[in-house]
Each structure stands twice: as C-alpha cells, then as structure tokens.
Amino acid sequence: MFLKSITKGILMFFSITFLLISNGFADSYPSKPIKLIVPYGAGGGGDTTSRFIADLATDILGVKVLVENKTGGGGTIGIGAVAKSKPDGYTIGFISTSPITIRPHFMKMPYKPLDDLTYLGQFVSSPMPVILRSDSQWKSFEDMMAFAKSNPGKLRWSTAGQKGGPHMAMLAAFKQEGASTTYVPFKGGAKALAALLGKTIDMAVISDFAAPLSAGKIKIIAESTPERNPSAPDQKTLAELGYPLSPAIFFGIAGPSGLSKDVIKKWDSTLGQIMKSKKFIDLLKKLKATPSYANSANFTKSVIADYSAAGKVLAGVKF
Amino acid sequence: MENIITGIQLATTPEALIAILIGLIAGQILGAIPGLTASMAVALLVPYTFYLDPWIGIPMLLGMFKGSLFGSSITAILIKTPGTPAAAATVLDGYPLAQKGKGVKAMKMALYSSVFGDTFSDVMLIFAAGFLASIALNFGPPEYTLLTGFSLLCISSLTGNSIWKGLFSVFLGMIIGMIGLDPITATPRLTFEYLELEEGIGLIPMLIGTLAVSEALRQMEQPVKKLASSTLIFSKQKIDNVVTFLEFKSTFPTIIKSSGLGTLIGAMPGLGSTIAAFLAYGEAKRSSKKPENFGKGSLEGIAASESANNAVSGSNMIPLLAFGIPGDIAAALIMGAFLIQGITLGPVVFQDNPVEIYAIFAALIVANLFNLFLGHGLIKMCKHVVTVPKRLLFPAVLVIASAGAYALRGSLFDIQLVFCFGVLGYIMMKCDIPTVPMLIGFILIPIFEENLRVTLLLGASHDLNVAFIFTRPAFVILFLIMTFTSLFILKRRKLRKLENINN
Incomplete structure (x- = not known):
C-alpha cells in the first residue's frame, strides 16, 4: 500500500518535471522554452506574479516559460544575468523599480540599466x-x-x-x-x-x-508612489505633500539589449493578452497591486524618465 | 461551533485526505534529498496549487511541509547527510545509533518526536496564537542579540571533550559566516574580489560537505574488502528496532520541553527550525541526567532536535495569523498560496473566513496522524536502501551531495564548496575537532551580527544610549533567565569538582 502510493508520487513528480522540460518545435520565435529569471526569492509578491505571468505566457506562446530564481544583491545579480545573456529572446527577466532606476545612482552595478537591457513591458504598479x-x-x-x-x-x-x-x-x-x-x-x-x-x-x-x-x-x-493608495484615498502622495522624489514601484519584463523587433512584438502582444485575462487581474487584486500596462516603447520611455528624475534628486542627498 | 464542524468536514473530504497523503509522500521523499529543503519543496508545489481546488491544494501544501521535515531526518540518521539543515542536530546522535545497528530505533524515535512536536505546536497555534504572537512581537533586535549571543557561548561545550577545540570550531564557523556582503552597509568582506563569495557561503553546501562528504572520505580509508560489506547492519533483536514504552517515558520530559522551545522559536520571525533544533539539543544536554551519552547515540538527543524542529512548522503560522507576518520562507509561500485562493491570512481571517481557518487546523492535525503512519512505511523502505554495499552507497552519496548543492542556486561554485568543506571536515575529524559547533557558529553569526548592529544603531537614537535595552521588559526577563541558568551550570560544575576531590 505504502510502496504503491510512493511509486505513484514518484511517477507524478517525474511526469511534472518532464512536462516542464519538454518543448515544442516550430521555426519562428519562440521555438523552444523561454527562461524567465526572477531576481528575488521564491514566494514573494514578485515571484508569485512572475510565475503567473509564466503560466499564462506558456498558454499564449505555445512554448514553456520557465521561472528561475536567481537571488542576491537586492535583485542586481539576477538582472545582471539577464543583461549578459544572449539576445535571442530565450532568456528574459523580471524587473522592478529599485535595481533599475534607484540603486544604479549610488552603487556599483553589474549592468547599465539604460544600455544593457531591452524593456519588454510593464504590467503592475504597486502601492507603497x-x-x-x-x-x-x-x-x-x-x-x-x-x-x-x-x-x-x-x-x-x-x-x-x-x-x-x-x-x-x-x-x-x-x-x-x-x-x-x-x-x-x-x-x-x-x-x-x-x-x-x-x-x-x-x-x-x-x-x-x-x-x-x-x-x-x-x-x-x-x-510614497505617484498614485494615491486605493486603501486610503484621502492620504496625499509625497509629491502632493511637496517632496521631490516619489518613485513608481513597477513590475515588468526585460531582456538583454539588442533583442530583435520580432521578439519585442511577440511580447507586446503576449503581455497585452495577459493583462486582459481575468485570472491575472484577480491575482493582482489579491496582492493589492494595481494592473498598469505599458508596452515596450512606453515602458522604455518611463524607465528613462524615472531614471533621470531619481538621478537628479539623489545627486543632492548624502548617504 | 457550526463553523468548526463545517471546517472539519471541508478538510476531511476524501479528496482533501488524498491530497494530504500525496503531499506527505512527496514531502518525505523531497525532504530526504539533500539540498531540497522544506521551503523548496513547498516552493516547487505552490504553482500547481493555482490550478487545484483550494481544498485540495492547500492540504497538499501543508502535508508536504510536514513530510519534508521528517524525511530529512532519515538520511541524517542513516548516511549522516541531513536532507535539510533542520535535521543537522539529528545527525549527532542518530548516526552513532545507526552505526550500532539501532538505525530503526533511531528513526522511530525521530518519527515519534517529530509527530509529537508537530501536534504540540499545532495545538498551541489553535489555542494560544494571539498570546504567543504578542510575546514574540516583544522580541526585537536587542532580544535576538542576547538569545543568539548566549547560544554562541553555550555551543562550544555542545559536542566533543575539549572546550578549546569547541571554541576554535565555533570561531571558524563565525569567520566563514562573515564572508560576503556586510549586512548593514553591503560592503564586501573577506571576498578577495571573488564575485561568487559576495553572496556568502551557502549553508547547504557547507552542511553537506562537512557532514556527508567528510564521512565518505573517511570510509575510503578502509580496505577494499571491507567496503564490499553492507553499509549498515540492522540488529535483528526486537529491542533495537522499537522504541520501548520505558524509553519513550524517559525522553518524554525532553520532548515536551523541546516542543515548547521549538514552538516559541517558531513564533519569532526569522529564527527558524535549524536554530530551534540546536537550542533544544543544547538545553536537553544541559539538563540531562546522562549528558555524557550525547553525541554517542542518545535517544534524548534525537528527541530534542526532532521535536523542536517540527514544532516550528506549526508555530511559524502564529505571526502569520496574528499579524499577517510570515515567520519564515515556508510560511511566506503558504501565505502566497492562500492569497491566490482568495484568503488573506492575517488577524481578520477568523472573521472573514472562519470556516477555512478551522479547516486548516483540521488539516494540520490530520496531516500529523498520516505522517505517523506513512513514516513507518518510509522507515521500512529506507532500511533496504542502506543495505547496499558501502562501495556503492558512498559514491552515490557524493553524487547526490553534488546534485543537491547544485540544485539550490544552480551554481557550480557550490559544488566546489561542497568538496572544500568535505576536506575541511575530514581534517577536523582527524584532529578530533568537532564540526558541529562550526556549523552552528556559521548559522548564528549573521543573525547575531545583524541584530547587534541594529541594537547599537537604535541605542544611538535613545537618550539612555545602549542602556535602553534595560527598559525593554522582554530583554530584562530574558537576561535574568540566562544569568540564572549560567550560574546554575557553574555551581553544578563546582559541586562535581568538589565531589571528585572528596572521592
């Protein structure tokens, strides 16, 4: 009885693993599994969201999108790995505000946020x-x-x-x-x-x-972010109170610099579809995050704007 | 009352029961694989629960977490390779017992104390969550500093005969624990410009290296002929294969005390099951009538470490339920899984989802019962695994050790670490320096250092400066308890010396 159920358990484990590594075959992008690097630990809000994105993208793209947690350095190690990967669209990463627009102004980074990454899309902004x-x-x-x-x-x-x-x-x-x-x-x-x-x-x-x-x-x-908190709409933002820096907390996806137009287009349409799925919207509600979609072009613009705005303010702050 | 009954019904549907079973089996197997920790096992399963009915997915998760804690003690006992760091203290007495042919007895002792610790802490979770959580919240950085500092002082006497060798081992572990980024200023320390070292040394490669690989190296010393013999011989006598009622009775005070200690540690965010196991082990040795048996195959030692590390699993849900603060990664993962099912774990869960919360409690208790029965099955199965000849088993251990270390972060550097620590552990073994104090020093130093520095930082912002710690009631109480314990130990030592002189 025990042996039987244990065998079943092992079989299930292997079949799931097999499903994870099996891949489809096709000529155009994507034709093999895509790796989504998450620079944070398993279980956090960022990780949960990216696993959801990975699952939904798998359905849309027809190839497996696999999440890999690569933690350390406040997110910089994982993003560094994305920046250094081959720009073929098969390695992309989950990104968030601090390691992109804030930390580079005063820390040594393994990548240059504006030069080494292609911004594919933003899907969430989170109140703080x-x-x-x-x-x-x-x-x-x-x-x-x-x-x-x-x-x-x-x-x-x-x-x-x-x-x-x-x-x-x-x-x-x-x-x-x-x-x-x-x-x-x-x-x-x-x-x-x-x-x-x-x-x-x-x-x-x-x-x-x-x-x-x-x-x-x-x-x-x-x-502390640019939009008032939905749970306390009466309370002002830092900007409304007259303070210069109120960085948006965003979650998005990026790849190494030099991604082809096809890859960018594919992810634009994929993320657009994910943002419309009820499942995803429901998840964000539970995480108390706000769905906030920006395609590759708009996301890139806002990253550049946030980056230089933070740079100006932080230049005057002593640490 | 109606809520309680509906909750129990929800958790005991055939589907839910099967889910708990599957979770437990998968957890026990994953837990037994070194490198796959309880939290990793849970992390692997969480994505699948998105697609399952909540009352299949969540019981499965809970089962998995509990199963992996017990599974890890089996390999700790049989091949000196703790499946998860939490079982490292179980190695100390489990492995010597297995060497004496009493492996089954050791595993059964581990199973009973695991299940007891689990149940104890679940009951505390159900009835005293609010009370325990308010105690735990009073434990801030000053109290963590005191607690970990005191533990660092005590562990040098934990194993081995020479206090000096123990101290050396602790300090070695503390130095290794400081490699990486400074916890407050994020400046690299002792990294010699190696990028890999900036992330610090991983606990799992270090643990697997010093315990399992060093043992494999030691086995290689033996003549080839001997290596063809079976790895472990299991005694055929009935007494060596069961835990007798008398044995259970004599370890029972230890089990109760360790379960209580584990429950308390679990309720404090950020300490975790490994620390609980070592603290309980130390306390059991201190208060034991036969402290000299510890490290040589004492049932009390196994009971202490296993009941304490399992007791963490229930009580780390306490801060979660009382304040919405996850106590450790596994609790954070479970919280995430609930969130996706539409349940926000936190203080209001009793008003918003009363049925669900009672269903969780019921599932926890059911999982404990199943764990007990399944555990017996696993023990029988694992008995056969280690009857293979040593020349097959130990190379396999080396492979599993490397794979386990690699699986954790996907880094080749970690495999190199495993073997470095294997050699270090072997040398220490040859010099008769205990390795376990090194491991505990390594685990405790980051918590100690971080909290000490935060305490000093806080001190600068108070009028009394660092003396502000004595205005914190929790600190004063803890301080008094520890002072009296130390005085008690010293006094007993003096008395013993006097007795020896008189004799």
Whole structure:
C-alpha cells in the first residue's frame, strides 16, 4: 500500500518535471522554452506574479516559460544575468523599480540599466504607503515630520529594503526638511512590519500592509508612489505633500539589449493578452497591486524618465 | 461551533485526505534529498496549487511541509547527510545509533518526536496564537542579540571533550559566516574580489560537505574488502528496532520541553527550525541526567532536535495569523498560496473566513496522524536502501551531495564548496575537532551580527544610549533567565569538582 502510493508520487513528480522540460518545435520565435529569471526569492509578491505571468505566457506562446530564481544583491545579480545573456529572446527577466532606476545612482552595478537591457513591458504598479501603528502619537505625515525636525535622530523607521526606492524617497523628504532620523535596516518588509508592531521602530514604508490594515493595527499617513493608495484615498502622495522624489514601484519584463523587433512584438502582444485575462487581474487584486500596462516603447520611455528624475534628486542627498 | 464542524468536514473530504497523503509522500521523499529543503519543496508545489481546488491544494501544501521535515531526518540518521539543515542536530546522535545497528530505533524515535512536536505546536497555534504572537512581537533586535549571543557561548561545550577545540570550531564557523556582503552597509568582506563569495557561503553546501562528504572520505580509508560489506547492519533483536514504552517515558520530559522551545522559536520571525533544533539539543544536554551519552547515540538527543524542529512548522503560522507576518520562507509561500485562493491570512481571517481557518487546523492535525503512519512505511523502505554495499552507497552519496548543492542556486561554485568543506571536515575529524559547533557558529553569526548592529544603531537614537535595552521588559526577563541558568551550570560544575576531590 505504502510502496504503491510512493511509486505513484514518484511517477507524478517525474511526469511534472518532464512536462516542464519538454518543448515544442516550430521555426519562428519562440521555438523552444523561454527562461524567465526572477531576481528575488521564491514566494514573494514578485515571484508569485512572475510565475503567473509564466503560466499564462506558456498558454499564449505555445512554448514553456520557465521561472528561475536567481537571488542576491537586492535583485542586481539576477538582472545582471539577464543583461549578459544572449539576445535571442530565450532568456528574459523580471524587473522592478529599485535595481533599475534607484540603486544604479549610488552603487556599483553589474549592468547599465539604460544600455544593457531591452524593456519588454510593464504590467503592475504597486502601492507603497507610509504607515504608523494605529496607536501612534502622530495623526498625520506633517505631525511626524514636525517631530522629526524637533527631535534629531529620534524618529526610528524602516522600509522593505535598504537603499531601495521608498528608502531614498523618504531620505530625500527628510533632507528637504532638514530633519535627521535613524534608519533601521531590516531584511524584508515582513521584518520591518514586525519591528513596527513591536515598537522597535515607529514608522515604515512597506508594501505588505493589507493584513494589518484590515485588522486595524496600522494606519496609512501618506503614499510614497505617484498614485494615491486605493486603501486610503484621502492620504496625499509625497509629491502632493511637496517632496521631490516619489518613485513608481513597477513590475515588468526585460531582456538583454539588442533583442530583435520580432521578439519585442511577440511580447507586446503576449503581455497585452495577459493583462486582459481575468485570472491575472484577480491575482493582482489579491496582492493589492494595481494592473498598469505599458508596452515596450512606453515602458522604455518611463524607465528613462524615472531614471533621470531619481538621478537628479539623489545627486543632492548624502548617504 | 457550526463553523468548526463545517471546517472539519471541508478538510476531511476524501479528496482533501488524498491530497494530504500525496503531499506527505512527496514531502518525505523531497525532504530526504539533500539540498531540497522544506521551503523548496513547498516552493516547487505552490504553482500547481493555482490550478487545484483550494481544498485540495492547500492540504497538499501543508502535508508536504510536514513530510519534508521528517524525511530529512532519515538520511541524517542513516548516511549522516541531513536532507535539510533542520535535521543537522539529528545527525549527532542518530548516526552513532545507526552505526550500532539501532538505525530503526533511531528513526522511530525521530518519527515519534517529530509527530509529537508537530501536534504540540499545532495545538498551541489553535489555542494560544494571539498570546504567543504578542510575546514574540516583544522580541526585537536587542532580544535576538542576547538569545543568539548566549547560544554562541553555550555551543562550544555542545559536542566533543575539549572546550578549546569547541571554541576554535565555533570561531571558524563565525569567520566563514562573515564572508560576503556586510549586512548593514553591503560592503564586501573577506571576498578577495571573488564575485561568487559576495553572496556568502551557502549553508547547504557547507552542511553537506562537512557532514556527508567528510564521512565518505573517511570510509575510503578502509580496505577494499571491507567496503564490499553492507553499509549498515540492522540488529535483528526486537529491542533495537522499537522504541520501548520505558524509553519513550524517559525522553518524554525532553520532548515536551523541546516542543515548547521549538514552538516559541517558531513564533519569532526569522529564527527558524535549524536554530530551534540546536537550542533544544543544547538545553536537553544541559539538563540531562546522562549528558555524557550525547553525541554517542542518545535517544534524548534525537528527541530534542526532532521535536523542536517540527514544532516550528506549526508555530511559524502564529505571526502569520496574528499579524499577517510570515515567520519564515515556508510560511511566506503558504501565505502566497492562500492569497491566490482568495484568503488573506492575517488577524481578520477568523472573521472573514472562519470556516477555512478551522479547516486548516483540521488539516494540520490530520496531516500529523498520516505522517505517523506513512513514516513507518518510509522507515521500512529506507532500511533496504542502506543495505547496499558501502562501495556503492558512498559514491552515490557524493553524487547526490553534488546534485543537491547544485540544485539550490544552480551554481557550480557550490559544488566546489561542497568538496572544500568535505576536506575541511575530514581534517577536523582527524584532529578530533568537532564540526558541529562550526556549523552552528556559521548559522548564528549573521543573525547575531545583524541584530547587534541594529541594537547599537537604535541605542544611538535613545537618550539612555545602549542602556535602553534595560527598559525593554522582554530583554530584562530574558537576561535574568540566562544569568540564572549560567550560574546554575557553574555551581553544578563546582559541586562535581568538589565531589571528585572528596572521592
């Protein structure tokens, strides 16, 4: 009985693996499996979304799109691997804001974001609110800023990733007000959230806010991306509050530079179709992300614009 | 009440039960393969659950997670190769027992304590999630620093006879653990400009190398004739193949204590099952009546490490349910899977999806029961695997070790690491330096360092400076407990010395 069920389990495992590596044959692109490199760990929002994209793209393209997690360096190692791959359209990667438009301005990178990548399309923008504990002494963003200004170094805060977009945006805002604060680095939004709820820090800018918000443990006092947060439409964005940097948090797909027009066209139409699928829209709703589609041309334009805007602001911020 | 009954019904439909079974079987097999950790097993399965009915997909995931934790202890006991890092502490006593022909006894002990630890922590999850979560939230960077620092102090005495050799081993592990990017400033350290080293040394290559490969090297010393003999001889006597009631009774206090410790550690985000296993092992040895048996095949040792590492699996859902904070990667993956099925795990889940949450609880308990029965089947099967001659088994171990290390990150560098650590482990074995303190030093140092530095950073922002830690109630309580434990150990040592002199 046990042996039988174990054999069945093994058979299932191998048949799934076989399905994964089996490939279709055709002459035009794509004619063999495509590798989608995800520069983040399995299980995060980015990983879940890319696995979904990979599955839906498999149905549309007729070849397997395989997800490969290549983590490290805050996303730069995986994107570096994409940038260095052969520009044949069979290696592409999942990209997000920080390693493309923010970090290159002050860190050594294994790639040049504007030269080494072809941007194939954007599909999600994600809100990134500034949150406090619901019993916090501060009622608004202005309250908090006033405290930070009159108590140098006493405001303890964190974000999902050190030197990522939200960290830089808040630093720029504090800098503009002449406030000095204590940034407490944690690895990942979950740990920052735990520290906020455990009163180790008093403010956080993270994307995993849905559960504690609905339980009334936290409140939103501002939004660090260009669009107001759908969960708190009354709260202003950093730009509306008069601060220079409010980077959009986007998820998209890119390949190495020099991809052919055929490849770009194929992905334009594929992503366009995925964005219309109900399954995908439902998933984004659950992840509290906003569907936001841009084709290759528009995505490239917005990346260049975001990159130079961040560059201007960050040049004035000391680290 | 109605919700509870509907929930139980949802989790015990024939489809759900079969899903749990499949998950457990797949988990036990994947868990037994070195390099495939419990979280990886879950990560592999998550995409498939998108297409399944939630009440087939989710029980399967839970089963898989539980199965992989037990599966990994089997290879730890039989061939000194922990399938996942969490079973590394099980090697310490499991492998010596297997060498004595008592492999089946060791595996059964591991199974019973695993299932007990699992059930204990599931029950705590069901009845005390809110309470435990509020304790866990009080554990911030200062408390993590104290906890890991104290563990680093204790482990040098964990194995081996010489405290100095133990200390050497711990420090070696700590230095290796510092290779890579600085956790706060992201500056490369000890990398000598090698890009591969910037990501740091992987725990799995290091673990497989120092434990499994070094053992394979040692086996090569033997004359060829001897290598043709069967790898493990299983004693035919009944007493060596069962865990007797008396044995279970004598290890029961250890199991309870380790389950409690594991549950508490699991409730704190970021510590995880490997640390729980080692801490429980250390505590069991400290409080044991026969500490001298530890490392030579003590059933208590197996019981401590296995019940603690399994207890983490239930309680790492505690911060998830109480605050929506995943305690570790596996919990994050499970949260993702629920999200896709339309259920946001978090404090409001009891209002929004009461039926589903009780169904999860029911599935957890059912999975434990199945794990117990399936485990017996797996033990029988694995017995045959290790009766092959050593000259076949150990080369196979080398291949599996390389493949497992490669599978993790897809990097050839990791395979090279496996063999480097194999040689290092072999040399240490020859010099009679215990390798396990090195492993624990390696696992603990990043957590210790990160939290120590964050604590100092926080200190600079407080009026009292670093002394602010004494305004944190959790810190003070932990500090007092640890001081008394240390004094107690010292006093007992002195008493023993006096007794020896008097005799």
